[in-house]
Amino acid sequence: MKNHHIIYAIFFISIILSANQQTATAQEKYVSKNGHIWFYSQTPLETIEAHNNQVATIINIKTGAIAFDLLMKSFKFKKALMEEHFNENYVHSETYPKCTFSGKIVDINNFNLTKNGKYKVEVEGDLTMHGVTKKIKQTGTLEVKDDKIYATSKFDVKPEDYNIEIPKLVRDKIASTIEVNVDIVYQLFEKR
Numbered sequence: 001m002k003n004h005h006i007i008y009a010i011f012f013i014s015i016i017l018s019a020n021q022q023t024a025t026a027q028e029k030y031v032s033k034n035g036h037i038w039f040y041s042q043t044p045l046e047t048i049e050a051h052n053n054q055v056a057t058i059i060n061i062k063t064g065a066i067a068f069d070l071l072m073k074s075f076k077f078k079k080a081l082m083e084e085h086f087n088e089n090y091v092h093s094e095t096y097p098k099c100t101f102s103g104k105i106v107d108i109n110n111f112n113l114t115k116n117g118k119y120k121v122e123v124e125g126d127l128t129m130h131g132v133t134k135k136i137k138q139t140g141t142l143e144v145k146d147d148k149i150y151a152t153s154k155f156d157v158k159p160e161d162y163n164i165e166i167p168k169l170v171r172d173k174i175a176s177t178i179e180v181n182v183d184i185v186y187q188l189f190e191k192r
Contacts, residue, residue, distance in 0.1 A: 028062040030149050030186035037070060039157075039180050046173040048082060050075040057184055059149065064108030066123060068101040090164050091130055099129040103136075111142070118143045123153070130162040140182065149186040154179065 035055035041048040054074040059066045072093040077083040087093040103125015105111070111119045124137040140153030156177045159166060166174050 027188070028060050029058060029189035030061065031058045031189045032056070032184050032186050035068070035182075035184035037068075037180065037182050039075075039178050041175040041178050043173055043175055048077070048174065050077045050083070050086065052076070055184070057186070058189070059105075059151075059186055061113040061149075062108075064105035066101075066103055066105060066125070068099075070099050071097055072099060073097065090159070090166070096130045099127070101125055101127045101136075105142075106137075113142065113144055113149065116144050116146075127157075129157075130164050132162045134161060147188060151182065151184040151186065153182040156180070 033056045034053055035057050036051065036053050037055050038049065038051040052070055052074045055068060055070045057066070057068045072091050073087055075083070075086065077086065103123055106122040106124055111121065113119070119142045120139065121142055122137060122139050124135070126133050127136045128134075136155075138153055138155040140151060143150040143152075157180050158177050159174075160176070
């Protein structure tokens with residue numbers, strides 16, 4: 001378990017470095033290392049939901065750069081067997097341990113994320129999962145309140161787009177399109 005935390009810290013540091021290739025003051029960077037991403041699948045035969053509360057993410061409010069990094073094994077299911085099948089048979093967590101997103105907020109100059117308010121944003125970039133990288137563009141909401149940024153988004157992902165094969169035996173139990181939800185509370189990055 002200790003190694004898991006060390007690896008996770010290394011992933012988080014790499015996100016900070018890669019998302020901030022341009023020089024930025026500490027006032028421009030907001031981070032979260034316990035963001036929440038969950039997915040949902042519903043069919044007439046089965047409902048599947050899994051939550052990951054260990055999502056590392058950073059946002060640069062001046063450049064719009066944004067990055068996410070999460071360990072696939074950190075998704076928790078209600079049923080242990082579902083979690084085992086997810087990691088071993090579908091996303092192959094040993095071979096592809098993490099999912100990443102690296103991109104930017106489109107038209108960041110149209111938003112003043114230093115002032116309280118709610119902003120509808122569009123984010124575009126590269127989502128990498130199961131060894132496959134796809135360009136995506138999604139909408140979301142950023143709410144600035146009390147020196148924090150609350151980010152939410154909901155979008156769909158097709159497992160087949162990321163070479164995730166669903167065996168015929170269980171295909172009727174897993175939706176062909178999975179709903180992904182993002183709920184992050186960013187705090188100002190403080191150098192220590």
